[in-house]
Amino acid sequence: MGEEYSLEDRFQQYVEAENKVEPKDWMPEKYRQTVIRQMSQHAHSEVIGMQPEANWITRAPSLRSKLILLAKVQDEAGHGLYLYSATETLGITRDELINQLQTGKAKYSSIFNYPTVTWADMGAVGWLVDGAAIQNQVMLCRTSYGPYARAMVKICKEESFHQRQGYEIMMRLAAGTKEQKAMAQDALNRWWWPSLMMFGPSDDNSPNSAQSMKWRIKRKSNDTLRQEFVDKTVPQAEFIGLTIPDPDLKWNEERKSYDFGEMNWDEFYAVVKGNGPCNKQRIINHIKAHEEGAWVREAANAYAKKQQARKKQSAA
Amino acid sequence: MAEKSDFKIWEVFIRSKNGLSHKHVGSLHAPDADMAISNARDVYCRRSEGVSIWVVPSEQITATSPDEKEPLFTPSDDKIYRHPTFYEIPDEVGHM
Numbered sequence: 001m002g003e004e005y006s007l008e009d010r011f012q013q014y015v016e017a018e019n020k021v022e023p024k025d026w027m028p029e030k031y032r033q034t035v036i037r038q039m040s041q042h043a044h045s046e047v048i049g050m051q052p053e054a055n056w057i058t059r060a061p062s063l064r065s066k067l068i069l070l071a072k073v074q075d076e077a078g079h080g081l082y083l084y085s086a087t088e089t090l091g092i093t094r095d096e097l098i099n100q101l102q103t104g105k106a107k108y109s110s111i112f113n114y115p116t117v118t119w120a121d122m123g124a125v126g127w128l129v130d131g132a133a134i135q136n137q138v139m140l141c142r143t144s145y146g147p148y149a150r151a152m153v154k155i156c157k158e159e160s161f162h163q164r165q166g167y168e169i170m171m172r173l174a175a176g177t178k179e180q181k182a183m184a185q186d187a188l189n190r191w192w193w194p195s196l197m198m199f200g201p202s203d204d205n206s207p208n209s210a211q212s213m214k215w216r217i218k219r220k221s222n223d224t225l226r227q228e229f230v231d232k233t234v235p236q237a238e239f240i241g242l243t244i245p246d247p248d249l250k251w252n253e254e255r256k257s258y259d260f261g262e263m264n265w266d267e268f269y270a271v272v273k274g275n276g277p278c279n280k281q282r283i284i285n286h287i288k289a290h291e292e293g294a295w296v297r298e299a300a301n302a303y304a305k306k307q308q309a310r311k312k313q314s315a316a
Numbered sequence: 317m318a319e320k321s322d323f324k325i326w327e328v329f330i331r332s333k334n335g336l337s338h339k340h341v342g343s344l345h346a347p348d349a350d351m352a353i354s355n356a357r358d359v360y361c362r363r364s365e366g367v368s369i370w371v372v373p374s375e376q377i378t379a380t381s382p383d384e385k386e387p388l389f390t391p392s393d394d395k396i397y398r399h400p401t402f403y404e405i406p407d408e409v410g411h412m
Contacts, residue, residue: 071397161400161403
């Protein structure tokens with residue numbers, strides 16, 4: 001008699017051999033729950049992320065920048081929709097997902113709880129926040145859940161313009177007047193640390209990470225991704241003459257990487273727990289938009305019913 | 317006895333391996349969904365082409381009309397700022 005493997009063992013071997021899990025495949029319940037949690041958090045982040053940027057659409061300094069910002073916010077909406085639909089393949093409904101967001105049961109990326117107070121913030125958000133998101137999303141193109149990986153491939157392709165337009169804004173401000181350069185530096189000062197925090201707690205304090213790595217949902221640890229982001233971004237700041245607000249930042253020749261300072265973890269946990277500058281406002285806005293949009297959904301349903309009745313009538 | 321003319325047309329989608337999406341490969345005739353699946357297996361998967369099959373009655377597919385091609389698809393043609401190449405980023409900055 002051969003060795004007996006449990007379903008869990010077989011699943012583990014399956015993902016370790018770099019096979020993808022598809023909706024109808026058997027999967028451990030905890031895997032399903034973990035992927036739902038992660039994908040819905042990701043979808044909510046795309047959707048809530050529209051708010052800090054939409055804040056500047058009416059005040060964009062030129063028609064060109066306004067068109068670009070509009071296109072970017074539209075993309076975020078689209079990305080949210082890809083991800084919600086992919087999450088629904090795991091047997092949860094859209095209504096449940098939205099409800100979890102609005103009641104605070106589900107989280108979204110804490111970065112979107114910071115306010116966007118100047119036009120330079122549109123540059124910093126695109127360059128740093130989207131840059132950090134891309135770092136994470138490129139890894140997720142190889143995640144073990146098939147629909148998630150496929151959504152990520154499409155999202156990564158589209159995100160590239162987001163980061164480039166952000167860097168372009170920073171590049172122009174940094175090459176502008178003294179005041180414009182100061183504005184760019186101020187935005188970098190405020191967004192640098194929150195961007196590093198986007199990668200989550202350090203590896204020693206990330207209880208879910210190990211299991212997610214084991215299941216190949218995550219492919220790299222929080223600290224690895226954070227380091228990659230720092231190494232990529234520091235030269236980009238130097239190139240436009242801006243200074244990363246970290247006195248401990250130093251090139252480490254031995255590691256061929258930058259050493260950098262410790263993040264303010266008290267702030268990190270405070271924002272995660274709902275006490276960031278904009279947490280309440282973001283959710284209030286989401287609920288308001290959802291409720292005020294109810295008539296659109298009702299009208300669409302009424303229209304569909306009418307069309308159906310008309311079709312039946314003409315067939316009779 | 318059922319006539320062949322009672323058979324519906326089914327569109328067949330095949331996932332060639334886990335991780336890839338189902339892709340349209342063609343269509344076939346069958347009297348119901350179960351038989352459409354087994355026909356699809358025989359017609360389209362004789363050489364290990366797939367690990368999963370979807371069949372959809374052709375009549376259930378709503379498609380855009382060729383007449384609407386222009387109003388539907390040209391509006392995005394002039395939005396070149398949606399593409400990363402619209403932005404000039406110096407080579408020194410590295411891939412972005």
